[in-house]
Structures are given as structure tokens and as C-alpha cells.
Ligand SMILES: Cc1cc2nc3c(=O)[nH]c(=O)nc-3n(C[C@H](O)[C@H](O)[C@H](O)COP(=O)(O)OP(=O)(O)OC[C@H]3O[C@@H](n4cnc5c(N)ncnc54)[C@H](O)[C@@H]3O)c2cc1C
């Protein structure tokens with residue numbers, strides 16, 4: 047394991063075991079539900095749902111919207127916004143191809159903030175801003191920054207207190223709306239994947255079979271019990287604040303985007 | 308597996324029909340059924356598809372975007388609303404396909420908030436005018452709930468409440484600890500037992516992705532099948548772009564684009580717009596013409612104004628034990644204990660607290676908004692998904708003239724100007740939301756949550772073509788007829804003058820049934836005369852879809 051971590055171009059990117067500070071070996075399935083597999087239940091799903099999920103796993107859309115340069119940047123941005131270094135390479139979840147597909151197909155979420163450019167243009171402007179901030183703050187390309195420098199730069203967008211270098215872009219595009227757009231797309235693509243369902247213990251599709259154990263968080267016979275383990279975010283990451291820091295977090299402007307009631 | 312009979316073409320292209328309804332959603336579905344059953348020749352134009360539910364719908368969050376209206380809308384103001392999955396539907400059934408199906412009635416006080424509190428505006432009708440239609444629709448959907456429901460006009464439900472899930476238990480536990488009365492199940496338009504050809508709920512939790520089972524009511528399964536059997540025609544994938552005005556100040560019909568983008572004109576003796584609180588004003592504004600330069604039926608300059616959304620802040624709570632909130636319908640239990648104006652508080656009107664059950668993608672977006680989660684922090688929060696429960700407050704936001712729909716410069720795929728929406732909160736709204744959020748948080752803590760977080764949100768758009776007595780201050784009269792044009796009607800959520808803090812779907816369908824009774828009692832005068840008769844119509848119980856009323860259907864009282 048050590049070798050893997052130390053040979054990594056970006057240094058200490060792996061989550062750590064808090065007991066000894068050692069990197070945790072990447073797993074096929076991180077999360078607290080070892081052995082849980084929603085896909086193992088797919089013969090109990092309806093055909094249409096099976097097909098949508100199959101396509102998602104097997105037919106990764108080609109990259110058509112982003113230019114090759116933008117792809118290199120976006121790939122790294124996605125790895126920071128939704129890091130997967132605790133997954134072994136074979137079990138990572140593709141994110142960028144699905145964002146690219148949405149933008150290429152010009153699919154919108156049904157609205158655009160009047161202060162925002164269209165989604166595709168917003169993505170392009172955001173990447174430009176990231177590049178300019180890297181050059182101004184560090185005199186280097188974003189891709190040449192250390193992992194931690196990249197994480198810190200992105201966190202400055204998250205905090206809406208951006209490193210200098212892209213003032214004129216943020217004047218045209220509210221920084222928190224840009225951040226919300228990209229993070230939402232990343233989570234939509236990641237948590238749509240059955241591997242993510244297994245990771246968080248979400249039971250997944252249940253028609254026509256049904257859920258039968260509704261109370262007290264009880265597992266269905268085919269679900270598994272929670273088995274927690276402790277982990278610490280990698281040393282080079284600044285995206286995992288403590289509970290106290292979260293509590294101190296000032297209210298973020300973005301209003302909820304998902305339908306609930 | 309549910310099989311729905313698909314609609315057939317019934318009218319020749321140049322044939323004039325009696326009623327043309329734009330939008331077959333919550334209101335449009337009920338109207339279509341009633342008018343067809345009464346023998347009118349009626350056509351529904353629907354922008355989205357007629358669903359084959361088994362083939363088109365999936366148990367999957369990301370795979371369900373087609374259910375929502377995701378054509379472009381531009382949103383602004385100090386508190387911009389978000390649309391798409393958060394707000395409205397497309398396709399036969401409209402918003403009732405993806406609603407959570409909470410179906411509380413409005414309270415008697417909702418119809419006279421100006422008289423009582425000096426805020427908003429009174430309705431031109433009272434609760435008692437609508438009550439018989441609440442009772443009918445509660446059986447037609449039908450609604451499952453407690454035998455005794457204590458709030459507003461106390462009443463009971465004929466169909467039993469559902470077994471509790473994790474989130475429902477959270478609400479009931481928290482409220483009980485604090486001495487707050489709570490409904491231990493419902494009211495929800497979800498079958499707790501099978502009825503006719505519809506099976507009972509299987510607690511799969513995908514209500515907002517459309518109920519493939521057929522347990523959750525949508526007009527697609529409760530009213531549209533009977534409408535089609537009674538001779539109605541539905542033209543799906545047909546986007547109306549303009550209502551045409553004839554020489555004698557009467558509308559003559561509607562032009563629309565079919566699925567291939569070809570434009571057609573459908574002649575009608577009367578037109579009813581049922582397109583939702585955004586698309587209805589958009590269509591009226593886009594139908595501006597000589598004599599109505601500011602939009603059809605807009606001599607009052609109120610088309611598009613007084614748009615309302617309910618405050619829908621979600622309060623999330625983390626529990627040491629597992630909750631697994633994806634099981635059971637997200638709409639499960641509620642309390643209306645804080646619904647009415649309380650002189651001890653420093654704002655008018657009130658709110659409800661309800662269960663919600665976000666699935667993983669929705670929950671991740673909530674965590675982003677509520678806690679700023681991203682990166683490893685997002686992964687960590689999400690690994691704890693099963694420890695969280697979510698409650699939603701539903702708070703009354705008052706009608707304000709600047710909260711409005713206008714037309715933007717930008718055009719959609721058919722070349723129609725898209726809607727621009729401006730939305731700002733006012734003092735009363737802000738105080739109400741803060742109080743409600745604190746109360747909901749208190750309930751969450753009392754239930755045992757060790758951490759809480761909240762996400763600001765708005766839901767349920769209504770208003771923007773409101774009803775009223777005064778033609779200078781409202782768009783339609785008490786039956787939905789536009790003050791300006793005798794054979795043009797609006798019937799959907801956009802006619803609501805105020806909105807209470809009950810989810811609007813039941814009220815929208817009850818109003819549609821009432822408008823239908825009115826039109827039926829008018830016979831053919833709407834088609835040929837300029838007379839406006841406001842005599843209340845008799846309640847026509849016999850127009851309910853078969854098997855939902857009378858022998859074999861449970862009765863109350
Ligand atoms: C996630 C979510 C959960 C909800 N939960 C609840 C709940 O629990 N309880 C509740 O009461 N309410 C709920 N609602 C709200 C409810 O769905 C709406 O209030 C209700 O459906 C509105 O009814 P309507 O008749 O005004 O419009 P809709 O039901 O939206 O119908 C309008 C129809 O008109 C069509 N249309 C629009 N423009 C055109 C045009 N130009 N040409 C042709 N067709 C057109 C649309 O495609 C649509 O089908 C929820 C909404 C959402 C988004």
C-alpha cells in the first residue's frame with residue numbers, strides 16, 4: 047500500500063487509518079455495508095429500471111462537449127469535488143462523461159439563474175477562472191500544482207473567497223452559483239451509480255418486490271447490517287471539516303434543488 | 308402491472324370542439340373527465356407524453372428527469388425559485404405524476420386571510436363552497452388518513468393510514484415529546500389497500516419518480532381513464548403556443564406544435580387553460596393581440612402577478628441509530644398545529660411540518676446546500692445517509708404583486724419566449740420561515756437527533772392568474788372564467804388568491820371539479836351568449852369516476 051501512496055504523483059491522497067496514520071488500502075467497495083450489492087438483486091427489478099441502470103454501467107458516453115484541454119482540467123476538478131482514491135481503479139464511478147453528455151445534449155435542469163450564463167458557458171468560464179487563479183497565485187498551471195494547492199484553490203471557490211486572478215469572471219458569474227452547478231452535477235452522476243448505492247447502504251429499486259421492513263431502520267433480508275470503520279481524509283485534502291467546523295459554517299446561499307414535497 | 312388505454316384521435320382536424328383544455332395535469336385531468344362524462348366534446352392538449360408507465364417510468368432518481376418540466380425557465384429576484392424536478396411536471400397527469408401526494412385540505416381561515424389578519428386577499432368563495440368537492444376528491448383519489456383529523460374543519464378519512472416508516476416515526480416521536488398533536492399517518496393520496504384495479508402501496512419510496520405500482524393517485528390513473536372512456540380526446544406531445552381571439556371578443560381556439568414541430572390550429576367554442584402557475588400566465592402573455600396588448604385577459608395587469616411558492620425548508624437530523632429514510636412514501640405524517648395565525652408570534656399566518664424522504668441524489672444536494680459539503684466531506688456525509696431523517700416545513704408565503712411571471716427575450720425549442728420568474732421574500736415571509744425552521748429543528752432534536760442542518764427551499768407554485776370579485780384586481784371570477792373574455796377560462800393552481808400551508812394539489816383538483824359543475828350547469832350558454840351567471844351549481848356526485856362513489860365505497864358519518 048505504502049508504495050502506491052508514495053509513487054502517486056500527487057503525494058498523500060489516500061484516506062488514513064486514524065489509529066496509526068497509515069493509508070487505508072483502496073477497496074472495491076468503501077462504506078459501511080461490506081458485501082451489500084444492489085445489483086445482485088436486479089432480477090427482482092422491473093425491466094425498464096434494469097435497462098436504465100445497465101446502460102449507465104456499460105455505455106459510458108464519449109466526451110464531446112469539453113475540449114481535450116478542458117477534459118484534463120475537469121478530470122482533476124472532479125477528482126477533488128468527488129474524490130475516489132479509496133476505491134480501487136476498477137471500481138471507480140465515471141462522472142465527467144455524464145456531465146459532458148448533459149452539456150453536449152444541452153439538457154438543462156429546467157431553469158437558469160438570470161445572473162448565470164447557460165450551463166455550458168458557465169463550465170467553460172469556471173475552468174478559465176481556475177486556470178487564471180492558479181497562474182496568479184502560484185505562477186503555474188492548475189495541473190502543475192500540488193494536490194493540496196489544487197484542493198485549497200477549489201476550496202476558495204467553495205468559500206466564495208476566491209484566490210486572486212479571475213475577478214472579472216466572478217463579476218460576470220456569481221461564484222456560489224458556479225460552485226453549486228458543478229458540485230450538483232458531480233453528486234448527481236456519482237450517487238446515480240449502483241456502486242455508490244452499495245457504499246451508502248441505499249436499497250435501490252424495489253419494484254415490484256417492495257420494501258417490507260419499514261421501522262427502526264431494520265434491514266430487508268437481502269440488505270446488510272451496518273459495519274462502521276474509522277477513516278480520516280487524506281493529509282492533502284481540505285474538504286472534510288470536523289463537526290465543529292461544519293456547525294460554524296455560515297449559511298450558503300444556494301436554495302435546495304431536489305424535489306421533496 | 309398497470310395497463311392504461313392510450314388515447315385515440317376522435318375529432319377531425321377542422322372540427323370545432325366544445326371545450327379545449329390546455330394541459331392535462333392535476334386540474335386538467337379532472338376537468339376533462341367531468342366534461343366528457345357530461346357529454347361535451349372535449350380535447351386536452353398536453354405538452355408532454357401519454358405515459359406507458361411500465362415502459363417509461365423507472366425506480367431511479369437520475370432516470371426520471373423526463374417527468375419534470377425541464378424546458379428552460381429563467382429565474383431571478385432576491386430569492387430565486389428553482390424549477391425542474393423541484394417544481395413541475397410534464398406529460399399526462401402533470402404534477403400529480405411526481406407529487407408526494409400529501410392531500411390536506413385548506414382551512415376555513417385560508418379563504419379570508421385579509422378579513423382576519425389584514426394580509427393577502429380574501430377568496431371570492433369560502434371553505435364551505437369547496438367542502439363538498441374536497442369530500443368527493445378524497446374518495447376519488449382516494450386519500451388514506453386518520454379517522455379523526457383535528458385541524459381546520461375537523462374531518463376523518465375513509466381509508467386507513469399506512470404503517471409507519473423511519474421518518475414518520477421521527478416526526479411522531481418528536482412531536483409527542485413536545486406535546487404537539489400529530490397525524491400518525493396521512494392524509495396522503497396513496498392506497499393503503501387495493502381498490503378496483505389499483506394495487507396497494509409497496510413502500511418502495513420512489514413516489515417523486517412516479518408510482519409504477521399505481522398505488523399513488525395521479526390524474527393519469529384516477530380520472531384520465533374514465534375521461535377517455537367517456538369520449539374525451541387527449542393529444543399528447545402537443546405544445547400550445549397561442550390562444551386566438553375572434554372578432555366578437557371571444558376566443559376561437561388554440562394553435563399548437565405537435566411532436567414533429569408542425570403547427571396546428573384547433574377550433575373550440577371555449578378554451579380552458581390548465582397549464583400550471585408558470586405556463587398558464589406564459590401562454591396568456593404570449594397570446595397578446597390587438598385589444599390585449601399586455602396579454603390576453605390581462606386588462607387588470609394581474610396575469611403573472613401574485614405568484615406564490617410555499618416555504619419548503621428541509622430540516623435534516625442525524626440519529627445514532629439507523630433510519631433508512633428511502634423506505635415508505637416520503638409523504639407519510641404531518642402536523643398542522645401551527646397552521647393558524649397566533650397573536651403571540653410576530654407574523655401572520657402559519658405553517659405545517661411534514662415528513663420528506665430524499666433519495667441519495669436529492670440528499671447529497673441538500674448536504675451541499677445545508678452544510679457546504681464537497682469532496683471527502685461529501686463522501687463522509689453520504690456514508691451516513693442511513694442515519695439521517697428529513698422533515699419539511701410548509702409555510703405560507705403571502706401574495707405580492709412583484710412576485711411574477713413575465714416573458715423573457717430568450718426563446719425555447721419552438722420559438723416561444725420562455726418564462727422569466729421574479730421572486731422576493733417579504734418581512735412576514737422571512738419571520739414565518741425562521742420561526743418554522745426553529746420549531747422543526749426543535750421537533751427533530753426532541754426526536755433524538757444529535758446533529759441538525761437545514762436547506763432553504765420553496766415548493767408548490769400557485770397564483771399568477773388569481774380569482775377575485777373585482778375585474779380590476781384579478782384575472783378570473785369565482786368559477787375560473789376570465790373577467791375579460793366570456794369563453795376563456797383558467798383552471799389550475801394559478802387561480803389561487805392565497806395558499807395556506809397545506810399542499811395545494813387536493814384544492815386544485817377540488818376547484819376543477821367545481822368549475823366543471825359550473826360549466827355543466829351553464830349548458831351551451833358559454834358557447835353562444837355573453838351572459839355571466841354566478842348562480843352556484845348543484846354538486847354532481849354522479850360525475851365521479853365509477854367505483855369511487857356510492858355503493859361499495861366506504862362512507863363517513
Ligand atoms: C417534487 C414535488 C412534490 C410535490 N408534492 C406535492 C404533495 O405532496 N401534495 C400536493 O398537493 N402537491 C404537491 N406538489 C405540487 C403539485 O404537483 C402541483 O401543485 C400540482 O400538480 C399543480 O397542478 P396544476 O393543475 O396547476 O398543474 P400541473 O399538474 O403541473 O399540470 C399542468 C400540465 O399542463 C401542461 N402544459 C403546460 N403548458 C402547456 C402548453 N403550453 N401546452 C400544452 N400543455 C401544457 C404540463 O405539461 C402539465 O402536464 C409537488 C410538486 C413537486 C414538484
Ligand code: SF4
Pocket residue numbers: 497507508509510511512513514515517518519520521522523635636637
Ligand atoms: S411508496 Fe407507495 S405510493 Fe410511493 S411510489 Fe412506492 S408504491 Fe407508489
